[in-house]
Amino acid sequence: MKAAEFKYERPGSLAEAFALLEDGDLDATPLAGGQSLVPMMNFRLAQPGMLVDLSALDEIKGISGDGGGLRIGAMTRYVDLAASALVAERAPLMAMALPHIAHAAIRNRGTIGGSVALADPAAEMPALLLALDAEITVQSSAGTKTHAAADFFLGMYETALQSGELVTAITVPAPAPDRRFAFYELARRHGDYAMAGVAVAASGAPGGVCSDYRVAFFSVSDRALRATAAEAALDGKVPMDGAEAAIAALGEIPFAGDLNAATATKQHLSGVVLKRALERV
């Protein structure tokens, strides 16, 4: 199908964008890479009055070092994250996961900010940000706010973002020198949304005991979420030695099925992906 009628603006500055987004009469929606919004509009699941195309806002594009960490502008595309030496060095978890996010042609347009703002429960990026202890910066004409990723993803397509606000940046803290990461997902076909997936971070020497675990699942519930009981079960253990106890602790997750897999399947697959990720930490 084709999208319904809408108006279109491509502001050159954040201030102009906010003026459009905050004008209630316009019913304006931000357009980033369009890789989720345009399909929704073509299906008429979304019928915004106006699209505010963010593509000219150079001020919210690009990757820079932030102390030992990273600051990633919301309009940075997946393809640029995948090509970045800085991302590979400071957020290797992202580098591991990026090839699994959609297909090359989608990654050439889709943005990190779009994925964060959309909060699709099956998307990889929100879980990565939880595992990385990342922060999400949002802005409006009233000013700037920063949310911990853990406080941002509230439910299916639901976030702490208020109407009129834009996600402008993602910041990832510097990883400790002994921080290690793993990522695993099960998808029916490469590039499809996963049936279940997990991102893991932990501190410790290779093959040794680890502490300060982060275990963040996606595509198993109504949002990306941390399995804190599993993290506690793993604490102070070699990853694989703690696997059984961690899997037993997954009952805390409010599993929810989708078109891809039923609730019971999601629960089963969560244990499978966690075990495979822990083998890779």
Add this chain to the structure above:
Amino acid sequence: MHETRTISLTVNGETSTNAVPVRQNLVDFLRNTLGLTGSHVGCEHGVCGACTLEVNGAMVRGCLMLAVQADGAEITTVEGFADSGRGADLRQAFVDRNALQCGYCTPGMLASALEYVEGGGVADRSAIREHLSGNYCRCTGYQSIVDAVCDVIDGRARS
């Protein structure tokens, strides 16, 4: 009321300036306004890959980009690849290997395969399948398409 915008862009080396409805997809503009029907339209939601074409050097979905977003862009479609000879070996390999039957997927498949070959992709069957995973083919079963891409990579390495 259609809201329209005037856009100027270069398509297959030729510049054109047109008023486009802002709700029009890039692939519909190319097909319906410029008459470039080489790019196909299947699902209109990014899943099938039939509309894949090149915008400013990157392969993208023509159905998920608005024509108005292509203002100032340089676009190459399968017609442009044919005119310039770019990827001629790939097209020949598709013929030699029977990598197309109905041909519906072919323009998008060629675009994605060309991105892989030109990006320095290796003749590894599973890596090729991964790269082409966003392009559906309902006829060939993919084997012959992967054969064709491998042939081209091997051929380019020899020459």
